[in-house]
Amino acid sequence: MIATESLSKRYPRVTALDRLTVDITPGVTGLVGANGAGKSTLIKILLGLSPASEGRATVLGRDVATDGAEIRALVGYMPEHDCLPPDVSATEFVVHMARMSGLPPTAARERTADTLRHVGLYEERYRPMGGYSTGMKQRVKLAQALVHDPELVLLDEPTNGLDPVGRDDMLGLIRRVHTDFGISVLVTSHLLGELERTSDHIVVIDGGRLLRASSTSDFTQATASLAVEVTDREEELRKALTAAGLTARPSGHLLLVDIAGEETYDTVRDAVAGLGVGLVRMEQRRHRIAELFIDDTQDGEGAAEDGGRSTGPEPQLAEALAAGAKEGEGSDAA
């Protein structure tokens, strides 16, 4: 769907993208990075709106340097910032965007009604958008990205400004864009936790550089472990888990178990029950950030070692990972 090759974007004072090489396949891909990591810059280059300083990129097989207009006709784009005219209704606006994409008037009206219904806007769609809540505005922005039935949508921070319930609703909608309509999605966020729940693949960038690109399940296994606390006999439990094929190491009064898949939770539960001890706690924990790079690519190691740009990757990625871990705590604790 999207391929970049040593893609760089340099502004006079900052390198927004630094030799980024990544291959994005069909499905839902989450692009995670802290504020300023280069997510919006990448999207603008992919749409052919901003030229790269170096390297090349293709979207749906078209070259971003020469085929920008064609790419924009095939792709839907949801920008990060509030950009809706306050005096027109969602219906008027989305019909206009559909017409701009080349749909004839009747088809534009029909597709607008369907799309606004799909994103959950009903009677409100006839009111001026100036009076909409943030959640409603985000839905309109999503609707205008989908109205011309694109093959791919690029969604820049679609959960920005939403409360937890609004965020969950938006993430559900994004997932359904792919499952119900077969549209591939590239979605950005600074919160790793929400992208892990929504995406098939995760790409992590920091300081404009690629830190990691993998399937979400590989990513979660590589970045998370299970912290297990039992009332006693920790060493015997460690041996039982090792015998069951898991990697477990002591950490204070906890055992940290590498998550090898959903079944890891059952294996731990059965081993604890088999020993007849009490299970005090079993919760998902993130590895430390340094451990994220253990089996990383050369690029990733370089980024970790040389500190990336002026601010360095660790504090920025730490923010994303901490937010992800915090989010995961509630649902992952058993």
Ligand SMILES: Nc1ncnc2c1ncn2[C@@H]1O[C@H](COP(=O)(O)OP(=O)(O)OP(=O)(O)O)[C@@H](O)[C@H]1O
């Ligand atoms: N037009 C520009 N001129 C100069 N610097 C820019 C410009 N656009 C972006 N930058 C810088 O490039 C870096 C990457 O910005 P970018 O907007 O791509 O990050 P981001 O990951 O999308 O973060 P955010 O979610 O905060 O927008 C930042 O340091 C930003 O200040």
